Amino acid sequence: MISDFGFRISDFESHIPHPISHIPVMPEEVITFLGCKPGKLYVDGTLGGGGHTSLILKAAAPTGKVIGMDWDEDAIATTKESLKDYSERMTIVRENFANIKKVMKDLDIESVDGILLDLGISSYHLERPDRGFSFRFDAPLDMRMDKRQKKTAYHIVNESSHKTLEEIIWKYGEERWAKRIAKAMVEERRHGPIATTKQLSDLASSAIPKKFHPREIHPATRTFQAIRIAVNDELNNLNKAIDDGVNLLGSGGRMVIISFHSLEDRIVKQSFRRLSKGCICPNDFPKCVCGNLPKLKIITKNPITPSWEEVAKNPRARSAKLRASERL
Ligand SMILES: C[S@@+](CC[C@H](N)C(=O)[O-])C[C@H]1O[C@@H](n2cnc3c(N)ncnc32)[C@H](O)[C@@H]1O
Incomplete structure (x- = not known):
C-alpha cells in the first residue's frame, strides 16, 4: 500500500530504530492522517520504541519537529539512544499524556500541528517478564x-x-x-x-x-x-488527553488515535463526536443556549483498520482501529 505521500512500508523499515521489538502499527496511515509536512510541530504522546516518531521525523524532514512523550522510563531511555541522530528535531519528555497541557506550557508552546496517540502497552512491556x-x-x-x-x-x-x-x-x-x-x-x-x-x-x-x-x-x-x-487509569487519561489535546491544536491540526479494544475506541469515537457537535444543550431545548462551537471535523467516518498484509506481518495490529479528526 502506498500513502498519499508516496511512502511504502519498506521505505520506513530502514528508519525504524534497531534493535526494536515493537513494530509501529499502520505506519503509512499515521503519516497520511497526521498530514506530516516540513516545518510543522507534532506531539507523539506515546513515544514507546520511537517507531512512529521516527516515521514522522522522516516524513516532515528536514525541518519538522516532534515532542515525544512517554511515562515509561525504559521507553524513554531506549528511544533517546536509538533516535539520537534526530536530537535536533525532537524533544523527549517523561510524562503522562494526560498532562499534555502542562508539558506544552512548560515548553512554552501554544499550539501544535498534530497529536498522535498509539494507545496501550508496547511489545516490550509484554516481553519483559518482570x-x-x-x-x-x-x-x-x-x-x-x-x-x-x-x-x-x-x-x-x-x-x-x-x-x-x-x-x-x-x-x-x-x-x-x-x-x-x-x-x-x-x-x-x-x-x-x-x-x-x-x-x-x-x-x-x-x-x-x-x-x-x-x-x-x-x-x-x-x-x-x-x-x-x-x-x-487508562480511560481517564485518554479522556483528558483528547479534551486538552484538541485545545492545543492549531487550525487544521490533526489528532490521530489508534486504539486496541472497544472501551478505548468508544471513548475516541464519542469524544470526537461531542467535540465536532459543539452544542451540548439537551435535545428538547428549542434553541441553543450553551453557545458551544464545534472544535473538530471528523476525518474518518468509520475507523481505519490495518490491511491483512500488515496483520500477517504484525499480529499485534489485528485489533487496531485508527480514528482521525481535524481542528476547525
Ligand atoms: C503501543 S506503545 C507505542 C509505540 C510507539 N508508537 C512506537 O511506534 O514505538 C504505547 C506507549 O505509550 C506509553 N503510554 C501509555 N499510556 C501512556 C500515558 N498515559 N502517558 C504516557 N505514555 C503512555 C506506554 O508506556 C508505551 O510505551
Whole structure:
C-alpha cells in the first residue's frame, strides 16, 4: 500500500530504530492522517520504541519537529539512544499524556500541528517478564507503565473489595464471568495474598467453567486487561488527553488515535463526536443556549483498520482501529 505521500512500508523499515521489538502499527496511515509536512510541530504522546516518531521525523524532514512523550522510563531511555541522530528535531519528555497541557506550557508552546496517540502497552512491556503484564510468565503482579507510581496490580488485586474487583473486571475487561472471578480472588486472599501473574491467571481461568473458555484468547486475557486499565487509569487519561489535546491544536491540526479494544475506541469515537457537535444543550431545548462551537471535523467516518498484509506481518495490529479528526 502506498500513502498519499508516496511512502511504502519498506521505505520506513530502514528508519525504524534497531534493535526494536515493537513494530509501529499502520505506519503509512499515521503519516497520511497526521498530514506530516516540513516545518510543522507534532506531539507523539506515546513515544514507546520511537517507531512512529521516527516515521514522522522522516516524513516532515528536514525541518519538522516532534515532542515525544512517554511515562515509561525504559521507553524513554531506549528511544533517546536509538533516535539520537534526530536530537535536533525532537524533544523527549517523561510524562503522562494526560498532562499534555502542562508539558506544552512548560515548553512554552501554544499550539501544535498534530497529536498522535498509539494507545496501550508496547511489545516490550509484554516481553519483559518482570513488568508483570503477561500471563505467559510467572512474575510479581505489577503492571505499572510508570514505575514512579505507587499503586501496582498487587494493591488492586489484594486490597479492593469484592464489589470493586467485580466492577473492575466487568467494566474494564467486559468479562461476563466477573462475579465468579472476583469471588475466587477474594476466597484465595483468605489463605494469603495473590502475589504473582500465575496465581491471578490460574484463578481467573479456573473461575470460568471449562466449556465457556474462549477459543481465540487465553481465559485470563480479559481479567489481565481489566486490572492493567485500573492500575494505569487508562480511560481517564485518554479522556483528558483528547479534551486538552484538541485545545492545543492549531487550525487544521490533526489528532490521530489508534486504539486496541472497544472501551478505548468508544471513548475516541464519542469524544470526537461531542467535540465536532459543539452544542451540548439537551435535545428538547428549542434553541441553543450553551453557545458551544464545534472544535473538530471528523476525518474518518468509520475507523481505519490495518490491511491483512500488515496483520500477517504484525499480529499485534489485528485489533487496531485508527480514528482521525481535524481542528476547525
Ligand atoms: C503501543 S506503545 C507505542 C509505540 C510507539 N508508537 C512506537 O511506534 O514505538 C504505547 C506507549 O505509550 C506509553 N503510554 C501509555 N499510556 C501512556 C500515558 N498515559 N502517558 C504516557 N505514555 C503512555 C506506554 O508506556 C508505551 O510505551
